[in-house]
Amino acid sequence: MNKELQAWADKNITFVGNSNTNRSSRRGQVPEMIVNHISEGTISSVINWFTNEGNDVSSSHFAVDREGKVYQFVDIEDSAWANGLTGGIENATSSLVLKKGESISPNWYSVSVEHEGFYSETKGELTAAQLESSKILHHYIIEYVYDKFNFRIEPTRERIIGHNEVNKIDRVNCPGELFPFDEIINYLQSNTERFLDLHGHWAEDLIIKAHQEGWVKGYPDGTFRPDKPVTRAEVVAMISEK
Ligand SMILES: [Zn+2]
Structure with missing residues (x-):
């Protein structure tokens, strides 16, 4: 909440x-x-x-x-x-x-x-x-x-x-x-556009802020998967999007 x-x-x-x-x-x-x-x-x-x-x-x-x-x-x-x-x-x-x-x-x-x-x-x-x-x-x-x-x-x-x-x-x-x-x-x-799996995550506020500013994206199913290992391609996408 x-x-x-x-x-x-x-x-x-x-x-x-x-x-x-x-x-x-x-x-x-x-x-x-x-x-x-x-x-x-x-x-x-x-x-x-x-x-x-x-x-x-x-x-x-x-x-x-x-x-x-x-x-x-x-x-x-x-x-x-x-x-x-x-x-x-x-x-x-x-x-x-x-x-x-x-x-x-x-x-x-x-x-x-x-x-x-x-x-x-x-x-x-x-x-x-x-x-x-x-x-x-x-x-x-x-x-x-x-x-x-x-x-x-x-x-x-x-x-x-x-x-x-x-x-x-x-x-x-x-x-x-x-x-x-x-x-x-x-x-x-x-x-209500929040990631479904972020509730209570230690980085919830940071991730929501990063998303609002366009630095990172979620997945199309509405999740963020905050603890999933990041691929090299995703790192490139994250740092090159802005
Ligand atoms: Zn009624």
Whole structure:
């Protein structure tokens, strides 16, 4: 986890889940996608509902309010109850959900983010503060999942999806057609470009700096292989590139 992102999370994410909050095991699945939602309620009603003992049907990992405040209800290590296949897999359009099939609940391999808003008012559009927080939260989730599960959620439209792609019948307006997927994905693509195998390496900061300045390249699979012996050709390429 990069230090700035961890500092952002420590400062900005408030954990409000309690013993009533619905959660369950991931059944051995890894979080492979982030599913975005619109809350159809105020943030206080969301917090009340996801911590209420009368709720035995739903929850979410996170919620981002209209002011950009972020709340967490369920640990990323656990499943939240936000993306069940209530209507069967024939209602899904997500290629990942279709590939996983009906016997694997999307709750087991997703991280859910609610956004405070009413579809009738916003069509899924976020406030500026809400969008800013949601972008950074997506980045945090990607880094967290990489650190804990050694799996990188690619910041593409296949992996950053809306609830309507899991359930196009009952949840057709979640998160809404104006939800800013492109802005979030563009942000992630320019901010998550790190080598997959550098986390915690003694030379991580130096290598990232050398890469940013164009002195060294990584491999096309997104790794750097920092401890691989260097060939003569690679040394020539390294020192002649700049
Ligand atoms: Zn939803």
